[in-house]
Amino acid sequence: MALVIHEDTAADAAQIGGKQPVLAILTVDDDTQLFRGNRSNFADIISTGRESGFIVYVLTVKKLKLNRKTLDGFTFEAASENWVQRKFPFPDLIYNRIPLREDELQPEVRRKIAACMKHPGVQIFNPKFFNxxxxxxxxxxxxxxxxxIPETRRMLTVSGLGKMMLQHKFLYLKPVSGKAGKGIMTIQLQPEKPLPYRLKIQGNKGSTTYNCGSIGKLWTRIKKESSGERYIAQQGIQxxxxxxxxxxxxxxxxxxxxxxxxxxxxxxxxxxxxxxxxxxxxxxxxxxxxxxxxxxxxxxxxxxxxxxxxxxxxxxxxxxxxxxxxxxxxxxxxxxxxxxxxxxxxxxxxxxxxxxxxxxxxxxxxxxxxxxxxxxxxxxx
CATH class of the missing domain: 3.30.470.20 (ATP-grasp fold, B domain)
Incomplete structure (x- = not known):
């Protein structure tokens, strides 16, 4: 997909703005493809916005300058199927669609979002991912x-996990910052079996099962699989x-x-x-x-x-x-x-x-x- 740069003058852009409301879709820069995020989603938002009388464009954190009247943003031209860079009026609203937690946690991104939240002229949707x-x-x-709410605890110690297993024979383990089911595990206690702790780990398509003889062995396996990520343990619901x-x-x-x-x-x-x-x-x-x-x-x-x-x-x-x-x-x-x-x-x-x-x-x-x-x-x- 080619990028075309249109050098509209700032004056033109401001005039295009006129009294039209302006919404910017916020994301982060990407070296290979200009910006990150779901492009077809962004194109849909831009086209719906136009039908609703809005000026809508994609804006990266780097290009968001809070003291400027016009900003460099991207729009999708359906006729040529290209993303083009143009100058746009400063937004009334900023719609945060930064796609990844790790992008949002970058210090410069956090600083910029915090500045937006303090800025009297800006309203920002969805300041950040939930934890x-x-x-x-x-x-x-x-x-x-x-x-x-199913009973939920931080998974910090083997004894804490043991206590929870006394109350619930079936548990879900979930990464605190997980997305789309990545890293989820389940534990099932089957007391009548020689290896009573059954740990299932969600893979890309199927899942892998381990049977452990003791809670100590189970904990070792969980720690290995969670590779340092913070997890919560949650009562399993049938x-x-x-x-x-x-x-x-x-x-x-x-x-x-x-x-x-x-x-x-x-x-x-x-x-x-x-x-x-x-x-x-x-x-x-x-x-x-x-x-x-x-x-x-x-x-x-x-x-x-x-x-x-x-x-x-x-x-x-x-x-x-x-x-x-x-x-x-x-x-x-x-x-x-x-x-x-x-x-x-x-x-x-x-x-x-x-x-x-x-x-x-x-x-x-x-x-x-x-x-x-x-x-x-x-x-x-």
């Missing part, structure tokens, strides 16, 4: 969200399953044109036959949530569960925002329903991936600009 441990801490602080494949619900929650949390859609992910997670890259599949729930619980119960999922997702999103102490714009939530129809919270992502369901996808793009318009209107008051 799993913080999420559970925030959700435990409220009586309304606490019941949805999720509702179809043909022995468990499933969970992915709920997209975004702020709407009134500035309130709203459900943009619910999708379902069915685990791959050899996988311990439902993530599609690891063999999971995209399914219709209602069909799955009906096949397990029947129509009436499925309707109740879908409504309950919507209400629960909104309660959780509000509490995460409260706990984070920041204004957030969107998040996706992984919720599970166990065999008795109870809802459980597993994960929230501050930078939701593209949903595969076309209707959810379309709504998710439109909501970005509906909420942006709300923010700009509020700022004008």
């Amino acid at each position: 799993k441990w913080s999420l559970f801490k925030w959700l435990r602080q409220s009586k309304t969200t606490k019941p949805y 999720l509702a399953a179809l043909n022995e494949r468990s499933f969970d619900l992915r709920t997209l929650v975004q702020k709407n044109r009134r500035g309130q949390w709203d459900i943009s859609g619910i999708g379902a992910r069915l685990a791959g036959s050899m996988s311990i997670t439902t993530h599609v890259p690891r063999g999971g599949s995209v399914e219709d949530p209602e069909k799955l729930l009906v096949s397990v619980f029947g129509q009436d119960e499925a309707n109740k569960l879908l409504n309950k999922t919507r209400t629960t997702a909104l309660i959780i999103a509000r509490q995460i925002e409260r706990g984070s102490g920041r204004s957030l714009a969107e998040m996706s939530l992984d919720l599970g329903i166990d065999q008795d129809g109870n809802i459980w919270f597993f994960e929230a992502n501050a930078k939701p991936m593209k949903f595969d369901e076309p209707d959810i996808r379309q709504r998710s793009l439109e909501r970005i600009f509906q909420y942006s318009s709300y923010l700009i209107k509020m700022k004008g008051h």
